[in-house]
Ligand SMILES: Nc1ncnc2c1ncn2[C@@H]1O[C@H](COP(=O)(O)OP(=O)(O)O)[C@@H](O)[C@H]1O
């Protein structure tokens with residue numbers, strides 16, 4: 001029997017799946033690493049942590065595997081998007097990676113809009129520039145750490161750096177390059193116009209490849225440290241959301257997923273690059289060649305829940321914290337939460353907004369708060385679904401993936417708030433499965449990614465909206481939406497008191 005490994009380099013942990021051609025997860029390992037948040041708005045990770053934890057995880061996976069490691073034929077990657085990894089002339093890392101949820105770059109976004117032009121940015125990259133994207137991070141380093149920036153010879157994104165360290169081959173692939181604000185997403189080329197504006201030669205940008213392209217094999221050292229064969233074929237992989245789309249079968253018009261990871265994402269397939277959402281949602285290259293997707297992003301989805309648990313219920317695990325929330329009525333007994341704890345992206349591209357609990361009452365208990373947190377996160381993703389529906393998309397069924405898809409009460413809540421059938425797949429690890437499917441396609445198991453999805457993806461459960469809950473959430477949603485405008489000014493005034 002032959003196997004492949006899907007590596008999902010998430011924000012909270014690297015998750016490794018050993019998968020057979022039927023799509024069964026034979027072994028699974030997860031290894032965490034820290035997030036550094038030195039100041040409000042800052043979010044960094046040390047790339048060396050990704051490499052060390054992945055190598056340790058691969059070794060653990062191979063040790064657990066009862067078969068022959070040389071039967072593990074291929075490997076591919078899914079990775080948290082947008083994070084800037086700057087490399088010097090020897091491809092050594094120059095500083096910590098600045099991540100997708102770091103919002104320090106509001107001034108740099110304004111500068112890009114002035115120098116390139118807002119319209120032009122949307123015309124080339126199909127998206128407005130946002131604090132989380134890579135280009136403004138690069139300009140922040142150029143302005144604030146000029147000595148260090150002078151040493152930079154190129155840049156990559158998190159999973160591209162990890163793949164480089166495992167193979168010694170440096171590339172970036174289209175689905176992740178689309179989130180840098182530097183790729184002409186129609187032409188699939190780095191934008192000379194954007195590079196010229198900031199005085200960078202095109203050679204500053206790494207070579208581009210497709211998600212399914214074969215890019216090398218494991219180095220001798222990595223093979224020795226993990227127990228894998230040096231002949232393991234390595235395929236480029238994709239942005240975590242592109243891989244999530246592959247891993248949940250979002251490979252044709254009308255298919256949509258909701259992902260509850262550290263971030264929250266609603267993503268819908270686009271067969272062409274020319275649908276116009278007026279920049280309200282992101283529009284990126286898919287991991288499937290010549291396809292696209294549109295998506296809205298909540299910066300703190302699972303992260304809001306983790307923050308809540310770590311702050312108020314440190315000794316409980318997620319299942320204990322959420323036990324009984326299904327018995328709390330819709331609306332958490334009059335408590336509303338907005339998940340803006342590190343700012344927001346869709347529909348409010350606002351780095352300064354912060355979260356709120358509205359309506360706290362002496363009778364509220366921990367369970368009311370936990371339910372309010374889940375409802376607030378889900379309302380935030382519903383804002384993206386509302387944009388899709390306003391733009392003519394029919395969304396009747398949503399595939400739910402990510403850590404948040406583990407809880408049945410939350411899945412029912414998603415169906416009730418989204419007013420759509422919510423499907424949980426047999427594996428909710430969409431991105432890791434998508435990476436494994438890219439490797440399986442690469443080693444020749446499948447004729448296409450669609451064929452892989454048809455063959456291996458299977459629904460485990462479907463949650464249908466409960467009409468009475470839908471009606472109540474339709475009343476609550478406008479109240480939730482109101483909290484943003486009511487608290488925007490207050491949050492700006494509070495900024496001087498933040499860390
Ligand atoms: N049992 C659970 N029930 C509900 N949510 C959970 C559970 N376990 C983890 N989560 C949520 O899932 C998030 C992690 O999801 P994951 O998809 O692994 O994230 P990432 O890819 O960003 O590392 C956590 O932040 C947490 O809020």
Ligand SMILES: O=C(CO)[C@@H](O)[C@H](O)COP(=O)(O)O
Nearest residue numbers: 010011080081100261262263
């Ligand atoms: O910034 C985005 C998408 O634009 C995020 O979705 C990141 O890609 C991180 O994802 P997770 O760690 O939550 O999977």
